Amino acid sequence: MNKANNQSKKIVLTGITPSGTPHIGNYIGAIKPALEMAKNPEFDAYFFIADYHSLIKLWDSKLRQQYIYEIAATWLALGLDPEHVMFYRQSDIPEIMELNWILTSVTAKGLLNRAHAYKAAVDANIAEGEKDEEAGITMGLFNYPMLMAADIIMFNADLVPVGKDQIQHIEIARDIANRLNHIYKCNLLKAPEAMVDKETQTIPGLDGRKMSKSYNNTIQLFAPSKQLRKQVMKIVTNSQLPEEPKDTTECTVFALYKHFANESEVEALAERYQQGIGWGEAKQTLFEKMDELLMPMREKYDYLLANKHIIDEYLAKGAHKARVEAKQLLDKLKQQIGM
Ligand code: ADP
Ligand code: TRP
Numbered sequence: 609m610n611k612a613n614n615q616s617k618k619i620v621l622t623g624i625t626p627s628g629t630p631h632i633g634n635y636i637g638a639i640k641p642a643l644e645m646a647k648n649p650e651f652d653a654y655f656f657i658a659d660y661h662s663l664i665k666l667w668d669s670k671l672r673q674q675y676i677y678e679i680a681a682t683w684l685a686l687g688l689d690p691e692h693v694m695f696y697r698q699s700d701i702p703e704i705m706e707l708n709w710i711l712t713s714v715t716a717k718g719l720l721n722r723a724h725a726y727k728a729a730v731d732a733n734i735a736e737g738e739k740d741e742e743a744g745i746t747m748g749l750f751n752y753p754m755l756m757a758a759d760i761i762m763f764n765a766d767l768v769p770v771g772k773d774q775i776q777h778i779e780i781a782r783d784i785a786n787r788l789n790h791i792y793k794c795n796l797l798k799a800p801e802a803m804v805d806k807e808t809q810t811i812p813g814l815d816g817r818k819m820s821k822s823y824n825n826t827i828q829l830f831a832p833s834k835q836l837r838k839q840v841m842k843i844v845t846n847s848q849l850p851e852e853p854k855d856t857t858e859c860t861v862f863a864l865y866k867h868f869a870n871e872s873e874v875e876a877l878a879e880r881y882q883q884g885i886g887w888g889e890a891k892q893t894l895f896e897k898m899d900e901l902l903m904p905m906r907e908k909y910d911y912l913l914a915n916k917h918i919i920d921e922y923l924a925k926g927a928h929k930a931r932v933e934a935k936q937l938l939d940k941l942k943q944q945i946g947m
Pocket of ligand 1: 635811
């Protein structure tokens with residue numbers, strides 16, 4: 609799997625921050641499309657757990673540990689094959705941190721001043737009338753896109769499948785790679801491209817807004833059946849009576865159903881909407897479909913979480929393989945910059 613800089617296959621790389629229990633939005637919007645790309649023989653896939661990124665959002669050690677295992681178990685339960693995919697934990701690859709510093713040293717501060725998460729934090733302070741507009745903003749939050757750039761550049765990634773909110777970060781990584789190449793007159797670092805799937809970029813949550821743990825509107829991916837049903841029943845619908853014909857286009861239940869059911873099942877539900885369907889029945893249909901599809905993966909997920917040593921072994925092997933490649937690029941880069 610050694611490709612540093614002379615690979616024939618394109619490299620697809622993405623990471624997930626372990627800062628919450630995986631939800632349906634993470635699955636449909638990020639993990640499922642990434643795993644589909646990994647099956648494509650034109651790509652080599654690198655999927656990792658961005659645990660250093662979680663330090664910025666989460667300061668609870670026990671929860672972090674739990675989320676790291678949950679994200680790892682999720683990737684594996686959904687079909688990631690660690691024999692074919694480079695699967696590792698960011699903090700197991702210290703080379704990323706070294707690269708991070710080298711990249712930091714050529715990056716204009718202004719580039720990160722314009723990053724949207726930082727700007728949003730400043731704007732929120734201003735809106736709240738804070739005297740210090742930087743109040744509560746850590747250097748971690750400010751440097752977040754920097755570390756992402758190191759994650760991506762470390763493995764010569766060509767394509768980075770991400771949600772819409774992350775596109776700017778990939779553009780920042782591109783700028784940084786090009787800048788270092790320019791400064792040190794080399795062509796060592798690959799400039800990555802973001803890949804966003806229009807169909808799955810915004811999976812709606814319980815209240816119809818984007819499903820996100822920040823909005824507290826998620827449906828947990830591997831909640832036990834009973835809990836899954838409870839969550840599905842909480843989806844906000846309008847106050848139309850059961851017999852009234854219903855619009856499928858603005859309906860969260862229908863939007864979610866489309867991602868789980870096949871074409872003819874989707875058509876059949878659309879017809880029921882046309883004829884008039886009670887919201888309870890629509891939600892029950894969605895729940896049953898989701899439960900049926902998720903059940904085998906949920907069993908695998910529960911098994912892995914009950915047997916964490918299996919996850920540990922996969923991650924240790926993945927780290928070992930990934931470090932070999934990371935070291936190669938870092939050695940070349942250090943040589944190039946005169947170290
Ligand atoms: P959250 O918004 O719940 O904090 P994250 O930011 O941790 O989720 O997202 C992890 C991955 O899942 C990212 O690639 C993100 O784009 C994707 N993702 C999260 N929520 C959704 C959603 N509702 N629709 C599509 N993709 C999503
Ligand atoms: N910032 C991403 C998120 O919150 C996670 C992430 C970290 C990532 N490093 C990355 C994604 C590198 C793609 C590539 O979703």
